[in-house]
Amino acid sequence: MLAPHAAVCAAPVVEFDAALIKRQSQLGPRYTSYPTADRFSEAFDYGDYLQAVANVRNRGGLHPLSLYLHIPFCDTVCYYCACNKIVTRNREKAATYLSYLKREIELQGQLFAGFNHVEQLHLGGGTPTYLSNEQMADLMAHLRRCFQFAPDAVGEYSIEVDPRTVSVERVHALRQQGFNRISLGVQDFNADVQKAVNRIQPEQETRAIIQAARDAGFRSVSIDLIYGLPRQSRDTMEDTLERVIAASPDRLSIYNYAHLPHLFKPQRRILDAELPAPDEKLRMLQLCIDKLRAAGYVYIGMDHFAKPDDELAVAQRQGRLHRNFQGYSTHADADLVSCGVSAISAVGLTYSQNVKTLDAYYSHLDRNELPIARGIRLSMDDVLRRLIIQMLMCNFELSIASVEQAYPITFAAYFESELAQLKTLEQDGLLTIDAEWISVSPRGRLLIRNICMVFDRYLQSRQADTPRYSRTI
Numbered sequence: 001m002l003a004p005h006a007a008v009c010a011a012p013v014v015e016f017d018a019a020l021i022k023r024q025s026q027l028g029p030r031y032t033s034y035p036t037a038d039r040f041s042e043a044f045d046y047g048d049y050l051q052a053v054a055n056v057r058n059r060g061g062l063h064p065l066s067l068y069l070h071i072p073f074c075d076t077v078c079y080y081c082a083c084n085k086i087v088t089r090n091r092e093k094a095a096t097y098l099s100y101l102k103r104e105i106e107l108q109g110q111l112f113a114g115f116n117h118v119e120q121l122h123l124g125g126g127t128p129t130y131l132s133n134e135q136m137a138d139l140m141a142h143l144r145r146c147f148q149f150a151p152d153a154v155g156e157y158s159i160e161v162d163p164r165t166v167s168v169e170r171v172h173a174l175r176q177q178g179f180n181r182i183s184l185g186v187q188d189f190n191a192d193v194q195k196a197v198n199r200i201q202p203e204q205e206t207r208a209i210i211q212a213a214r215d216a217g218f219r220s221v222s223i224d225l226i227y228g229l230p231r232q233s234r235d236t237m238e239d240t241l242e243r244v245i246a247a248s249p250d251r252l253s254i255y256n257y258a259h260l261p262h263l264f265k266p267q268r269r270i271l272d273a274e275l276p277a278p279d280e281k282l283r284m285l286q287l288c289i290d291k292l293r294a295a296g297y298v299y300i301g302m303d304h305f306a307k308p309d310d311e312l313a314v315a316q317r318q319g320r321l322h323r324n325f326q327g328y329s330t331h332a333d334a335d336l337v338s339c340g341v342s343a344i345s346a347v348g349l350t351y352s353q354n355v356k357t358l359d360a361y362y363s364h365l366d367r368n369e370l371p372i373a374r375g376i377r378l379s380m381d382d383v384l385r386r387l388i389i390q391m392l393m394c395n396f397e398l399s400i401a402s403v404e405q406a407y408p409i410t411f412a413a414y415f416e417s418e419l420a421q422l423k424t425l426e427q428d429g430l431l432t433i434d435a436e437w438i439s440v441s442p443r444g445r446l447l448i449r450n451i452c453m454v455f456d457r458y459l460q461s462r463q464a465d466t467p468r469y470s471r472t473i
Contacts, residue, residue, distance in 0.1 A: 014299040015442040016286045020428060022278075027469040028453045030302070031393060032325045033351055034386040035376055037344060039458050040353055044375035052350040052377075053111045056335060061115025063333040067147065068326065069101065069123050069139075070340030073130040075165065078199045079269045080187070080229060080257055084342040084356060085126045097358065098135055100365050102142045104339045107370055109146025112337070119150045120331045123159040123179075129166050133173050140177045152180055156311075156330070158220075160185065163205050168212040175216035182213045183222040184249075188229055189240045196230040196274055203243055210247050220310065223249040227284040228257035230274035237284045238291070245295045251312065252297065252305040253327065254288050256281070258470035285446075285473070301393060301448060304328050321394035328394070341371075349378040381457065384409070389452045396440040396448070421454045446473055 029036045070084070073094050077087045086093070109116060121143070131139065149155055158181035159174060166174075174182070188194060189203050213221050223244055227237060244252070259275060261267040276284070289299070297305040298313045304327060306312045315321045315330040322332035325344050336346040342356045352375030355361050364371035378386070384407050391398045400411045412419065419433065426433055430444030430451060440451060449472040453459055 013442045014289060014293075014445045016289055016446065017429075017443050018282050018286070020430075020443060021282060021446065021473055024428065024430070024447050024450050025471050025473050026450065028449050028459075028472045029456070029469055031389050031449065031452050032323060032327070033344070033346065034389050034456070035351070035378070035382055035458055036456075037351070037353065040351060040374040040376050042374045044350070044352060044372075044377065046369050046372050048350065048375060048377060049345070049347070049352050049370060049372050050111070052348040052352075056348045057115060061112075063335060064117045064119035064150065064331070065112065065147070066120035066324075066329075066331055066334040066336045067118055067122070067143070068336060068338040068340075068343055069105075069121075069128075070125060070338070070343040071097075071123060071128040071130060072126040072341055073097070074125070074127045074162075075130065076198065077266050078187075079197045079266045080226060081266055082258065082260065082264045083126065086358070091132075093358075094130055094135065096362075098131065098139060100362050101340055102139065103365050104370065105142060105146050107365075107368070108337050108339060112147070116147045117150065118147045119155045120329070120334055121149075121155070121157040122326050124326070125160060127162045127165060128159050129161055129170065129174075133170060136174070137177055144178075149178070152178070156181055158183060161209065163209040164199075164201050166209060168208060171209055171212040171218075172216045175213075175218060180218055181220040181222070182218050183224065184209060185224050186240075186244065187224065187226045188232060188236070189243050190232070190236040192231045193229050193236060196270070198269070207247055210249065220250045222251040222253065223247070225252065225254045225288075226257050227254060227288060228259075228276060228281045230270050232276050232284065233280060234283045234287055238287055241288060241291045245291065250307050250310050252292065254285075254292075254303050254305070256285070256303065256471065256473065260470070299445070300328055301396070301445070302327075316394065319395055323390055323393050349383060351376050351378075380407070385455050385457060388455050392438070392440065392452055392455075393448060396445055398438040400436055400438065415455070418454050422451070425451060425454070449473075 072084055072086045074085050074087050075089060157179050159179045160183045163184050184206060186201070186206055187197065187199060194200050210221055225240065225244065259267060259270065292305050293299065296307065298308050300306055300312055300316060311330050312321065312328055320330060320332060322329045324336060324346065335348065338345045340354065341358060341361045342354055344351060344353045352372050354371045355364065355373040361371045388398055388403065404411055422431065422433055422438070425431055429441055430447055431438060431440045440448060444451060
């Protein structure tokens with residue numbers, strides 16, 4: 001990790017400039033990884049992953065692991081959803097999937113034997129609580145047989161929850177099973193918006209689950225919202241924000257709805273005529289920023305906010321913040337081992353992604369091999385650019401001298417064309433550049449993806465403005 005600038009010690013301020021955003025907004029990656037997942041190749045296979053694990057072992061396996069498990073099932077479909085999911089009420093499918101998931105976990109546990117200390121776990125989906133209480137208890141017990149988990153006071157063990165599918169008793173059971181962080185999908189409290197996206201979720205249900213999480217001793221409660229949904233307006237968003245702020249979650253994620261019906265079939269049920277106009281979406285975003293800052297939340301980056309004493313905010317002030325496939329994280333040095341359909345691992349200097357269908361997933365595991373479909377081995381240039389993008393995403397600044405000390409380059413020569421592009425962004429007020437630092441301005445922080453795209457070598461070979469990406473804001 002490169003040393004942070006003194007300015008990192010202060011909570012980052014973000015300024016909303018509608019004219020600048022309109023001028024700069026474009027399609028681009030979210031940079032949960034670099035290279036991004038669309039650069040992965042099928043030439044990378046199971047053997048390459050085994051070599052990556054062997055390389056980590058040969059280096060002493062010094063860092064703890066982060067585990068991600070993908071549970072793809074949902075009872076019903078939310079029309080806005082772009083996740084890899086399977087909508088079914090046939091619970092036998094989950095039982096079959098769980099048996100294969102446990103097999104994959106066991107294979108990974110064997111590979112990491114001797115350096116399998118886990119400090120972070122996240123269950124995502126789909127809906128992880130589609131699994132019954134008994135199935136979840138079985139899964140957690142299996143994980144603990146295959147890996148060594150840090151004590152509850154040290155580890156971060158989180159689960160995504162749909163408040164419509166869990167009871168107060170289930171929340172307490174999840175805490176007893178080892179989870180200490182909980183993330184709730186809310187999206188919007190307005191009844192008309194909920195009806196338009198096929199997600200009816202009364203506020204009192206959500207508030208009851210938040211209170212249950214606090215009563216059960218969860219260390220952190222997070223809420224997800226989406227702006228830009230059908231039938232949303234600035235007024236409906238303001239009402240939802242007031243209700244959410246009253247619930248006082250520790251963290252908030254406010255995502256921009258990306259309407260990509262050509263890629264995600266459920267979105268075809270959303271009427272274009274009911275979507276808010278671009279100017280209205282910008283007003284909603286500005287409202288979110290203003291109200292959350294007034295309520296005392298710190299802007300972390302992208303679409304994330306946290307209370308000042310939350311571990312994310314503390315890590316950012318200390319220059320320890322990291323970004324991965326689950327968003328922002330405090331575990332910068334952990335190798336990410338992911339299990340389940342479509343799950344993406346980051347081990348050593350590689351990324352690898354599992355197959356995306358149940359049939360393919362089961363077929364690989366029936367052959368007693370990990371279900372890896374594709375991936376990439378990072379070059380030195382990839383690692384360097386990944387570091388730069390990480391630092392900009394997490395700290396909003398980059399020490400040029402630190403990069404030159406860590407890598408055998410002269411920054412101005414190696415990134416000559418990138419610096420020329422940054423000069424244009426500097427003229428627009430997004431950042432400042434001097435001999436020692438690249439510093440993102442408060443006006444530029446909402447457009448951090450634009451700045452990071454300058455350092456994305458792969459975008460030079462293919463135009464960024466393609467339908468596979470969402471808008472940068």
